[in-house]
Amino acid sequence: MPDDFSKEVLASLIDAEALYDQAPCGYLSFSADGTVLKINQTLLTWLGYRADEVIFQKNFSEFLSKGGQIHYEMFFRPMLNVSGTVKELSYELAKRDGTTFHVLFSAVAIRNAQNAILAVNAIITDNTHRKHYEREILKAKKLAEEEKRTFQFLADLIPEMIWTADAAGEIDYINERFIHYFALPDKVFSVNRILTKIQPDDRKRFIASWAESLLSVNDLHIELQLQNSSGQYEWHAVKAVPYLNEGRELVKWFGSCTNIDVHKRALKQKDEFISIASHELKTPITSLMGALQLLDRMKNDPSPKMLPSLIERANKNVKKVNTLVGDLLNVSQLNAGQLHLNKARFKLGPMIFNCCEHILAEGRFEILIEGDDSLEAFADQTRIEQVVINFINNAVKYAPASKQIFIAYTAGQGFAKISVADKGPGIPKDKLQHLFDRYYRVDSAGSQYSGLGLGLYICAEIIQRHSGEIGVDSQLGEGSTFWFTLPCSS
Structure with a gap:
């Protein structure tokens, strides 16, 4: 130790009273009956009082709200008597102007030789910011719950089947449309249960596609047939989209099943119609071409015996083509709303x-x-x-x-x-x-x-x-x- 520094100099560097008064937390000492014996400046500033207005003038319970006073008498004092210490009790303290602020209250009992409590030393920490934070957390949680209920409400209204699954692909939510379509009174529907509702020929495709999506964390898009509550298979477009958090980690899957049965059957019907129409038009046109070819060969014959029958055949087939084309035009006009009536x-x-x-x-x-x-x-x-x-x-x-x-x-x-x-x-x-x-x-x-x-x-x-x-x-x-x-x- 340098000669310039003595024990007296070092001791003078520490002002215990100043540390007590200016500490970032409140210090308080009160007697067994609650009379304030000592209080630091930090707590006085928070409360809005002077030391002479509080010390030996007020009881600690006077700074507590009514609910706090009841808790103080029924819980704090019995706990202190039994254990001698209490830690981080939550109280509201009243300021001089009537406003309140939240604090965390910890205390240690000072006992005499007979183990009776003489006084209490307490540490008071301003909990306002923490309470505000807790309120914000509670508010955010409440908002999240409300948004969840809103999502579920909207999901129940739309005609599509909506579902969600966890990161492993296990379904954890299904909407009312889903429950109704598959007749699920228990409202439980796992992936294994899904498989029994998929048309057997589509099942392997789905398993392979879903496994690939889970492995690669890519969207799922597949069309397959699902069995409804009546036992009938209907075409659906099944989609699933992964939801990633800010760290790009998979959190959840959001999925839908859209009924496209009418669309798929309409496409099939359209394909069948095109095939039928091609056949129906080809038959009279082929016959007409044959008749015209025969007429072409007979054009130099001065007395063609087959002329009347060939002309009749040609006319018959022309009428048939005209009828078919007329039907197509009429349907086109009907679809376009252009079938005008002259009444x-x-x-x-x-x-x-x-x-x-x-x-x-x-x-x-x-x-x-x-x-x-x-x-x-x-x-x-x-x-x-x-x-x-x-x-x-x-x-x-x-x-x-x-x-x-x-x-x-x-x-x-x-x-x-x-x-x-x-x-x-x-x-x-x-x-x-x-x-x-x-x-x-x-x-x-x-x-x-x-x-x-x-x-x-x-x-x-x-x-x-x-x-x-x-x-x-x-x-x-x-x-x-x-x-x-x-x-x-x-």
Whole structure:
């Protein structure tokens, strides 16, 4: 030790009283009954008092809130008596101006020879910032819970199935749509349980894709068939997206299952329709080309014997192509909302007779027409003729052995009803509801008839645009009756 420094000099460097008064925490000493004996300047500053206003003038409990006073009497004093110390009790202290602040209160008892408490030394730490932090944490937790409930509420409203999984891929949340679709009363759905709901042919693809996503932490996108609560398989687009924290660590997976069954079936139906349309158009065009080639070879023959039959064949096939193309154009107009109607009043009797002329000219069928010749309708006559001709052609096509076609037109309350009936084989009940669907083609007695499956669909659209009704009544072995109604006035 240098000679310049003596023990007295070193001792003078430490001012114990100054350290006590200016400490960053509050110091307090009080008697067994709570009378304040000593208090440092830090605590006085916090409370807003002078030393002479507190020392031997106030009881420590006076600085406590009512709840704090009860706790002080019922818990603090008994605890101090038993253990002699208390650590970090949370209290609110009242300032001179009436405001309060949070503190952590620790105390040690000073006892006499008989072990009775003479005084208490206490350390008081301002806990305001910590309390504020705790409140913010609680507020943030409450907000997170509210947002979680909001997410679940929104997830339950949307039509898609929503699910989440932990980093290992184990499902930990499913929305109400998910529960309803798979009929899960226990609301528990693990990956293993999912596998039993996947169409067997799609199961291996899903397992491989999900394993790859878990390993690579990449999005999952796959289309597969899921079995609903009724036991039917429907196409779904299954997606899963990984959620990473700020450290780029995988925390959770967010997933959805969107029902795309209607879309997938529509695409399949479209592909089938394109195939059917190509075949239906190719057949008459091939026949027409053959007839034209024969006509070309016979153009220098002065007396071609086959000319009339070739011309007839060519005309027949041209009409068939024209009908097919006309159906395609009509559907295109319907889809684009461009099927315009030119409505006017006209008599139904003459219109129906005109629709029968092409069948009557062939002489193969007898058409029996019954109705009130004065009955009129307010509609687009050309479009209604299209409907009636379609009904008559279907009777010829699907009931060739009937030989008789019955047409009736009757008056109702503000509307006219037109029906076309045959005595053919009839139509099974399970097919009646689909007859007016787009692309639907009837398979009668195992024989697939030609056509695009658009005729009756177009008829239904025409009648609906006239604010009328369309339908069919049929009994197997007895025949079928197709009918529609039209308004009689504008």
